Amino acid sequence: MSARAYLVDDDEAIRDSLGWLLESKGVACLAYPSAEDFLAAWTCELAGCVVLDIRMGGMSGPELFEQLRQRGSQLPVIFLTGHGDVPMAVAAIKKGAFDFVEKPFNDNELVDRVVAAIETDTRQRSAASSLGSTQALLARLTQRERQVMELVLAGKFNKVIADELNISMRTVEVHRANLFEKMGVKTAVELAQRLSALGER
Amino acid sequence: MSARAYLVDDDEAIRDSLGWLLESKGVACLAYPSAEDFLAAWTCELAGCVVLDIRMGGMSGPELFEQLRQRGSQLPVIFLTGHGDVPMAVAAIKKGAFDFVEKPFNDNELVDRVVAAIETDTRQRSAASSLGSTQALLARLTQRERQVMELVLAGKFNKVIADELNISMRTVEVHRANLFEKMGVKTAVELAQRLSALGER
């Protein structure tokens, strides 16, 4: 799925003109006449950015934004609004909207922002995929291995770990070796550093 | 230095009324008639938040904000503006302003935001001081200890470290023990986790 700008606006004239504008600048677009339509089509694979009208029949722009975030989407959202509302703009940006643009807008400026938003999404996705691979490794661990890992990361000795889990030291050693193997590390320090990358989010 | 709201506005009437409002709600204030005056008084010890008019004679609010950030201040800034300017609000929030409020404002709402800003600053400072203490510990290490620490964090064996630094294993052990002592940790894993907190910034 390549990166696109997803236009959500209930005004067909806007969809058409904005779509044409972006396409003419080399930005692929898909247009939706309502927030509900876009939400129905949305999957976490959709890459690019969303250009979203504030006021629409049915679900409003901010509501759709909220829904997307609740579904875990990190897609950059650019709001379009026809009536300069400072509190709404402030609230949107504070909630993590990528931008907030008043209509009528300068064509080049909007295209620039859309392009910047798409680039941001692309960067986020590549960063997330490297973290994701670590998480994929993590997912392959068995229950016991995960338990042992946590205690290892707590800096505890195998002896102590064995005690806390009520198993023999030898068993701890086996789990430890297995989880190191699965995580592709050779020492506990490497493991700690690999995982700290996740915590930074 | 206790936390205060620092009011910067060239309108004496606003300074007085706002100061009175905040003081009446238990928020200590200091008022400055210009951005230059506040900047001259500013030190990184000042804690609390800044309430800043956008338009002032001399340096503008956004300019002062920029100056503060360049000086490394993380002080939350609340902008006050008399003329709803969406692009300016968006730009300010994206640059990290705490809030952007239009005049005339609702008294209680503004007080709430000032209080929230001060709380944010307080939290930031306590978090920063705990990181700072780690950095202080780091600063107490000797050259060799630092070198050894890096190699330890690279997950290398004492034997390898000794080899790379062209010293004996025993010496590495000594440095290792000393640096663990100075950093207040007992294992390499703890050290890695302590330091990863710095990386998250």
Add this chain to the structure above:
DNA sequence: TCGCCTATTGTGGATAACCGCAAGTCGCGC
């Protein structure tokens, strides 16, 4: 010059980590 800190090294022993080999139980799906 004396004392303190840093850096260095050695010996030897206690403790912990790491590993191959071997083997037992348990639950689950074919």
Add this chain to the structure above:
DNA sequence: GCGCGACTTGCGGTTATCCACAATAGGCGA
């Protein structure tokens, strides 16, 4: 029932870590 994977344990040996005791050497301020 059989095989597979997760979990379990023991034995014995190698390697690494951790530490106490002991000692040498250079730099630097009192």
